[in-house]
Amino acid sequence: MQLSEFCEGIQLNDMARRQLEAYVMEESDYLEHKRHFLADRHSFFERVTGEEGYRQRLLYLFARFAVDAYEEYRVRGIPEDVYFDTFSDIRIWSEVCRRDYGVYGIEEYGWLQEHVRLRLFRLGRLQFQPYAFESDMKVNGLLIEKNQVVLNVHIPEGEPLTPEEVDRSFRLARTFFRGIPPIFTCRSWLLYPGLANILSLESNILRFQRLFSIYEVDETSREAEQRIFIRTASDPSEYGEQTSLQRAAKAYLLAGGKLGRGCGVYIPDSE
Incomplete structure (x- = not known):
């Protein structure tokens, strides 16, 4: 090369x-x-x-x-x-x-x-990173043990996060990481439940979010603002309004709403 x-x-x-x-x-x-x-x-x-x-x-x-x-x-x-x-x-x-x-x-x-x-490897639209889960947790009847190796999911900038591409990535990951159980975790602003206040229920972001069982929420994180507005500001009125997401998020913040980060686990149905 x-x-x-x-x-x-x-x-x-x-x-x-x-x-x-x-x-x-x-x-x-x-x-x-x-x-x-x-x-x-x-x-x-x-x-x-x-x-x-x-x-x-x-x-x-x-x-x-x-x-x-x-x-x-x-x-x-x-x-x-x-x-x-x-x-x-x-x-x-x-x-x-x-x-x-x-x-x-x-x-x-x-x-x-x-x-x-x-x-870390990118498989289709998503990136996957094996790591040891930090604590015991039961999700949908399945016990995830502390230090069990699972697959952490990252969402790089770029193409739309369509359900079809997301599903394809998870299928690729299940094949690529055959030795690791298909248990996916994600820590991202995309999993913040409050996004339901500013996005359509059929938005790609919320469709992605609904795959996961949210087990932790960080209300102090500024990741969402950084990703949506490319920066963080002490006064939301300083944010731009170039996109529909920016306009909705800015209005929500000005009205006293918060945008944080969520952590979730996704365990696909067995096939």
Whole structure:
């Protein structure tokens, strides 16, 4: 896998691609960065983020880490489309960095480390990450034990969250993770019950939410505002109204409503 092929595969923006291809780093320096990342990620990020232009450097490094991960994907027999779909997050977060900081780079480095360590995979519309459940819990008559490995679900930015694509992703996950019981957990603003106050009952978000048994709600989270308005403000009147969701959410907040985050478990019916 060459860097140019990788950029093409994740459909990286042309400007970001030219930036990557022009980035200068001695191979010995790259190998030292990679060694440091693998040995101690905390001190690695602390060191790199203390340098000027760290966002552009992290874009280069994560792209190289992803290219290096290709061989392990092949060894494990993971399809190439899963490889490119998973690492398309580099494209997504490089564009978010451009929007927020004016440069193509990476700021969500703590998140992307999961991808290059092969701890997270995108299967269709959704991303899945095996992890140990944090406590004993009974859901729909089924006991989930503390430290039992389940599949955490993440929803990347992008295409509509249609029921058809969501169902397809869960089916792909059940095949991909054959050794893990099909128990899916999610921690997201999309699972906040209060969204029913601003969305149509047939909205894709609420259809997704209704798949899950909500077991915890965080009323203090500002994740919903960050995702809906691309920022958080102390006064809701400062928020924009470019989309119908923004208009509904802003009106709801101005009326004293809250937007938080929910945690839920989804266990598909046996087939």
